[in-house]
Amino acid sequence: MDQQKVRSFTERYLQAYQCHLIESAPTHIKTQLSIKADKDLLNRPFYWMYVERMNLPPQPAQFCFIFDPEHRPAELRGEYLFFGSPRFSQMLNSAQKHGRFVRLYQQPLSKARNDFSSKPYTPWLGINFKVSYICDQKKDRICYLGMNLRTGNIVEPFYPKINSFDWTSKLPPKRHLIEPRFHFAESVDELEYYLKEQIEQEDPTWAYEANKRLELELKQLDHYYPELGKRTEEQEKERSQRRREIIWQYQPRVEVQVINAGIFYMEADPFLE
Amino acid sequence: MLTTTNKKVRELRIEASILKHTKKSPIDTVERGNDMQFPIRWDRTWFHPFQDLLESDTGWAGWEHFQLAIEAAETQIVPQFDTLLSLQQIQGFNPLPHQVDVVRRVIGEMRGRAILADEVGLGKTIEAGLILKEYMIRGLIKNALILVPSSLVLQWTRELNQKFQIPAMAQKKAWMWDQYPIIVASMDTAKREPHRDHILSKNYDILIVDEAHKLKNRRTKNWQFINEIKKKYCLLLTATPVQNELNELYNLVTLLKPGQLGQQSSFQSEYVAGKRKAKNEEQLREEIGRVLIRNRRRDQQLNLTKRIVQTIPIELSHAERTLYEAVTDFVRNQYSQAADLKSMLALLVLQKEVCSSRDAVFHTLFKLFQKGEKHKHHLSPEVAHLVELLRQVTYSSKVQKAVELIQNIPDKVIIFTEYRATQDMLIRALAAANIYAIPYRGGFNRNKKDWMMELFQKRAQVMVATEAGGEGINLQFCHHIINYDMPWNPMRVEQRIGRVHRLGQKNDVYIYNFATKNTIEEHIIWLLHEKIQLFETVIGELEVILENLEKEESVEQRLMQIILEAKDQEQVRERLGEWGDKFTQKKKEIVEHNIVQEEIVYGSAKS
Numbered sequence: 001m002d003q004q005k006v007r008s009f010t011e012r013y014l015q016a017y018q019c020h021l022i023e024s025a026p027t028h029i030k031t032q033l034s035i036k037a038d039k040d041l042l043n044r045p046f047y048w049m050y051v052e053r054m055n056l057p058p059q060p061a062q063f064c065f066i067f068d069p070e071h072r073p074a075e076l077r078g079e080y081l082f083f084g085s086p087r088f089s090q091m092l093n094s095a096q097k098h099g100r101f102v103r104l105y106q107q108p109l110s111k112a113r114n115d116f117s118s119k120p121y122t123p124w125l126g127i128n129f130k131v132s133y134i135c136d137q138k139k140d141r142i143c144y145l146g147m148n149l150r151t152g153n154i155v156e157p158f159y160p161k162i163n164s165f166d167w168t169s170k171l172p173p174k175r176h177l178i179e180p181r182f183h184f185a186e187s188v189d190e191l192e193y194y195l196k197e198q199i200e201q202e203d204p205t206w207a208y209e210a211n212k213r214l215e216l217e218l219k220q221l222d223h224y225y226p227e228l229g230k231r232t233e234e235q236e237k238e239r240s241q242r243r244r245e246i247i248w249q250y251q252p253r254v255e256v257q258v259i260n261a262g263i264f265y266m267e268a269d270p271f272l273e
Numbered sequence: 274m275l276t277t278t279n280k281k282v283r284e285l286r287i288e289a290s291i292l293k294h295t296k297k298s299p300i301d302t303v304e305r306g307n308d309m310q311f312p313i314r315w316d317r318t319w320f321h322p323f324q325d326l327l328e329s330d331t332g333w334a335g336w337e338h339f340q341l342a343i344e345a346a347e348t349q350i351v352p353q354f355d356t357l358l359s360l361q362q363i364q365g366f367n368p369l370p371h372q373v374d375v376v377r378r379v380i381g382e383m384r385g386r387a388i389l390a391d392e393v394g395l396g397k398t399i400e401a402g403l404i405l406k407e408y409m410i411r412g413l414i415k416n417a418l419i420l421v422p423s424s425l426v427l428q429w430t431r432e433l434n435q436k437f438q439i440p441a442m443a444q445k446k447a448w449m450w451d452q453y454p455i456i457v458a459s460m461d462t463a464k465r466e467p468h469r470d471h472i473l474s475k476n477y478d479i480l481i482v483d484e485a486h487k488l489k490n491r492r493t494k495n496w497q498f499i500n501e502i503k504k505k506y507c508l509l510l511t512a513t514p515v516q517n518e519l520n521e522l523y524n525l526v527t528l529l530k531p532g533q534l535g536q537q538s539s540f541q542s543e544y545v546a547g548k549r550k551a552k553n554e555e556q557l558r559e560e561i562g563r564v565l566i567r568n569r570r571r572d573q574q575l576n577l578t579k580r581i582v583q584t585i586p587i588e589l590s591h592a593e594r595t596l597y598e599a600v601t602d603f604v605r606n607q608y609s610q611a612a613d614l615k616s617m618l619a620l621l622v623l624q625k626e627v628c629s630s631r632d633a634v635f636h637t638l639f640k641l642f643q644k645g646e647k648h649k650h651h652l653s654p655e656v657a658h659l660v661e662l663l664r665q666v667t668y669s670s671k672v673q674k675a676v677e678l679i680q681n682i683p684d685k686v687i688i689f690t691e692y693r694a695t696q697d698m699l700i701r702a703l704a705a706a707n708i709y710a711i712p713y714r715g716g717f718n719r720n721k722k723d724w725m726m727e728l729f730q731k732r733a734q735v736m737v738a739t740e741a742g743g744e745g746i747n748l749q750f751c752h753h754i755i756n757y758d759m760p761w762n763p764m765r766v767e768q769r770i771g772r773v774h775r776l777g778q779k780n781d782v783y784i785y786n787f788a789t790k791n792t793i794e795e796h797i798i799w800l801l802h803e804k805i806q807l808f809e810t811v812i813g814e815l816e817v818i819l820e821n822l823e824k825e826e827s828v829e830q831r832l833m834q835i836i837l838e839a840k841d842q843e844q845v846r847e848r849l850g851e852w853g854d855k856f857t858q859k860k861k862e863i864v865e866h867n868i869v870q871e872e873i874v875y876g877s878a879k880s
Contacts, residue, residue: 001348001361009344016337083348084362086438092345099342101323103333128343130350136384138411140350142343159343167336184327185290185320192315199313206354207311213384217530224532241503242531248476249384249505252311258319259346260339263327 001083007067010081013037013091017098027068028078033060040094041087102262105175107166109267121171121265123149123180125187126158128259129195135210135252142259143198145191149180152187154194162264177265192256199254207252214250218243294320351411355381359407363437368399369776371568375400378566380407385506386529388485390514390567393813394775397510398429401481402437404508409439414478414506416454417441420499421483423459427719429483430457447471460487464498477504485509488528489521499528513817514565515870519545522874526564534560551873558876567875570813578752579781580774582808584798587674587789592665593631597792599662600627600634603655608837621833625691628794629758631666632694638663671787672702675755678785679708679735685751687729688737689769690758699737699757710735749777755785759797761829763807767815770808784808793836796845800832804853805860814863821859 010029014021017037023030033041038060039048051058064078065087072078081088105121126146133139146158155161171177182190225231225239294317326332334342351358357376360368368376372395379387379400385408389397408414419441421429426443433441433455442449444458450471460482462468480502482488488496488509507529515522523540526533534540534557546552570577589597604620619641626633638659679686688710690696696712703710711733713725729736730750754773760766774782786808788798801807812818823831835852839845 009341009348012337013341016335016341080364082364084359084364084438086440092349095338095341095345099334099338099340099345100319101326101334102336102339103326103330104336104339128346130346132351132412133354134413136413137354137380138351138413139354141352142347142350163340169333169335183287183290184324185287185294188294188320189290196313204311211311220530220532222532224536238500245503245505249386254311254313255316256313257316260334260342261319261323262339 003067003082006081006083006088010065010088010091013095017094022062027072028064028066028076030062030064030078032062035060036098037094040097041090043090096259100260102167102169102260102264104167104169104262105171105265106267107168108172108175116174118174118176119267120178121175121267122178124158124264124266125149125184125191125261126162126264127188127191127261128159130257130259131195131199132255132257133206133252134255135206136213136249143195145194146264147182147187147191149182149187150178152182152190154191156194162266165266167264171265175265195256210250210252214246214252217246217250221246291324357407358410359403359437362406362410363403366436366777368403369396372396372400372403375566375568376403376407379404379508383564383566385479386508386564388509388511388514388525388529388565390511390565392567392569393512394771394811395568395570396776397512398432398483399436401483401508401510402433402439405433405479405481406437406439408479408506416475416477417456417479417481418463418472418475418477418502418504419455419457419481419483420460420463421457423461425483426457426459431719433457444468450475460495464494469498473501473503475503477502479506479508480504481508481510483510485511485525486513486516486521489516489524491524491527496524496528514567515874516817519551519873522561522565526561529564533564554873558874561874565875569871577774577776577811578778580770580784580809581781582784582786582802584786584788584802585674585678586795587670587787589789589792590666590668590670592662592667593670596631596634596659596662596666597627597789599659600624601793603659605837606655617830617833621829624793624833624836625758625761626695628789628792629690629692630669630671630695630698631663632698633692635660635663636692636694669698669702671757671789672699674787675699675757676702676706676708678755679703680706682753684753685729685733686735686753686755687748687751687773688735688755688757690737690739691760692758693739695757696737696739703735703737708735709733710737712736713738715739747775747777748773749775749779752778752780753783753785755787757787759786759788759794759801761797761832762819762827763801763805763812763815764819764828766801766807767812774811793845796836796849797832799846800849800853804850805856812860814860814867817863818856818859821863822856 007029014029014031014037018034019037020032020034021029022032035058038044042061042063048058050056064076065081066072066076066078067081069080079085079087108119124146126144129143129145131141131143144157144159146155146162147153148155180187221239221242225235231239355377357373357380359376360373371391375389375391379385379389385404389400391397391400405414405417419429419433430441430443433439439455440453441455441457442453444450444453444456444462447467449456450468458468463472480499482499488499490496491500509525509529511525514525523534523537535543544551544553544557551557600623604624607620608617619637623634623637623641626637638656675688688699690699693714696714700710700712709732711725711728713722713729713736717725725736729748736748736751751773754770756766756769760769770782770784786798786802788795819828822828832849832852835848836845839848
């Protein structure tokens with residue numbers, strides 16, 4: 001992630017979290033943080049606890065993010081922000097914490113004037129899963145799934161497709177909602193099942209290799225300690241600790257987390273399923 | 274239309290599914306064939322919060338927020354098992370190719386358990402920091418324990434924070450063990466109660482031990498303590514994994530991976546032919562190569578730049594000469610009267626100081642006699658005489674030389690002195706000559722040190738540093754060193770030069786040694802420069818040689834003794850020469866021994 005991207009993410013974050021821009025130059029941005037942003041970015045829980053307990057007027061801080069420390073004005077006080085800096089990680093985490101769940105309606109595509117009848121909106125459940133493949137190493141992928149709550153049809157990738165639409169949090173005029181046929185819990189089940197099948201279909205070489213390494217390590221350990229019955233109590237304890245460590249280190253597993261999810265009401269069939 | 278029974282069935286199903294989502298992260302196991310299985314863990318903690326929102330229909334996030342959250346998640350994912358992400362996430366320095374290579378091998382081949390055994394100065398700390406960073410980015414490390422000698426705790430903490438943006442904390446109090454996930458602590462503290470209990474009750478994602486050659490004996494408390502710590506990954510850092518016998522290496526490897534070199538008994542019979550001899554060397558090397566990485570200077574084309582050494586002879590003025598002779602006589606007299614260790618050290622300081630500056634001598638004389646003579650109303654005649662001679666010295670030939678020299682160097686210069694008083698005097702004199710000089714010493718707090726470093730890099734031409742300030746600072750941007758006065762201990766000298774002449778230095782380094790003519794200083798510089806050839810090349814084995822040479826007393830004391838007990842100048846030269854020969858002999862022995870060890874353990878140098 002280059003500095004240009006770090007900057008544009010920062011700008012959008014500040015805007016989305018109502019931080020007022022004081023100064024914006026090519027090298028830096030000065031901003032008045034909102035309460036939410038201050039709490040997430042500046043690590044001062046005691047201040048916020050104090051303000052809230054004592055019922056004082058909150059005073060979120062001003063902050064200066066520097067993107068180009070080489071060319072900044074000499075007297076400028078601020079903090080260098082880059083991909084990998086703790087502050088930027090905090091911003092990424094803050095964005096994930098507050099952008100978890102949405103319920104949105106599609107903005108009407110066309111504003112036909114002589115359209116007097118109300119149009120139906122279909123409910124969809126969209127979930128963005130993060131799938132992590134873990135052994136002594138790790139990789140992830142994001143799986144963007146969506147399910148039509150009328151038909152049960154599953155679309156992948158969902159989010160990238162709806163990303164180009166305009167969305168609003170209020171139902172637009174001359175639109176009405178169709179009742180979902182699938183219960184929320186049911187549709188989560190369906191999507192999880194879909195994802196589970198997908199994971200099962202994937203190339204399992206990584207897990208196979210990890211298991212092989214695991215077995216080799218355990219075997220080597222067995223060779224090291226005397227055989228069962230001849231070990232001292234101490235050796236026994238040490239051996240089982242080592243075994244636990246090896247399993248911890250190598251055992252292949254998949255972890256699935258939900259990045260965010262939402263209910264999306266859309267015009268009949270935007271993707272021609 | 275659903276029939277009533279169908280409806281019932283469906284309701285039951287939904288209920289069951291809600292129930293399922295209520296449990297915290299239940300585990301589904303995916304099974305495949307007989308030999309292939311891995312569990313899938315579903316995080317379902319999000320389910321209820323979402324359902325609550327559905328019911329209350331308030332508190333939803335906006336579309337912008339939703340998009341930002343996904344983008345944030347996308348920047349944090351790890352797309353592949355074996356790429357290095359840490360390299361894009363560090364700022365301000367570029368790791369060297371051999372360091373990156375170590376990171377790749379430790380993660381890719383050694384699976385996070387390794388001995389990092391690079392020679393001194395090749396950047397083991399950087400390698401360990403990068404490995405830690407990489408695993409942290411991948412979410413494979415959340416907590417870490419880093420055990421180092423107590424003198425290095427702060428330095429490690431700082432490097433991890435500044436170079437790698439890893440929020441490491443230096444351990445100070447027992448409660449900190451639970452409070453901070455990334456902790457740097459001294460081994461000596463950690464192994465004692467109550468700290469020991471805290472550490473042994475935890476599971477550490479990684480354990481890093483610096484100076485791990487202290488773990489070569491498995492009967493020691495250190496070894497047993499490290500062995501008991503529960504850890505997933507483990508890095509042991511040492512430049513000398515084998516000092517004396519092969520068993521030392523066996524013990525280190527056993528901490529990482531018991532059984533990697535077989536059982537103790539089979540290791541003995543398979544590989545050990547004698548204390549320092551191995552058999553089946555090729556196989557042994559192969560096994561060792563699976564857990565140990567060693568980079569050597571000669572294998573890495575590291576292109577350390579040249580050192581260009583120049584002795585600057587300085588003629589003392591008449592007044593200075595008189596003072597020098599008087600102090601030297603005084604020291605000799607005192608030495609013959611009371612030869613206890615404490616007063617000897619004070620005399621040693623005095624003798625060295627008279628070669629540095631008048632001010633330094635004055636401070637020490639003052640302190641010396643504040644203690645010994647406070648019950649008297651007047652100074653003893655000898656001391657009064659010295660003070661009188663001090664007054665006669667109105668200017669310093671050395672300072673003048675320093676100013677002259679610096680005025681002819683169009684670059685940054687670092688001046689090292691051992692004495693505060695000399696430091697102050699130099700700063701004053703340079704300021705008078707319109708040269709911007711800043712002081713640096715061990716007593717400064719961290720902020721002040723950082724500030725002075727920044728000033729030196731950006732504004733000042735000269736930094737005047739005392740000995741204590743010599744450690745822990747890196748000054749690759751400067752390549753002129755003045756040794757204004759000379760430490761008698763070669764280690765100290767090497768540490769000074771090492772601040773500047775290190776990886777990252779792009780220019781040849783100029784070293785100017787100030788030597789006042791016909792003084793002890795001249796003898797010492799002759800010994801260090803010509804006799805043991807300390808300056809031109811890095812003596813990698815220096816520490817070991819000195820340890821071997823002076824078991825009981827310090828090098829300074831030994832040299833002091835030689836000087837004081839000699840009858841005349843000629844004899845001083847002769848005896849210092851003998852000491853130098855002993856040094857050279859030891860060096861030869863150690864180098865030869867090391868070559869043999871290297872051959873056995875790591876094979877000959879790559880050509």
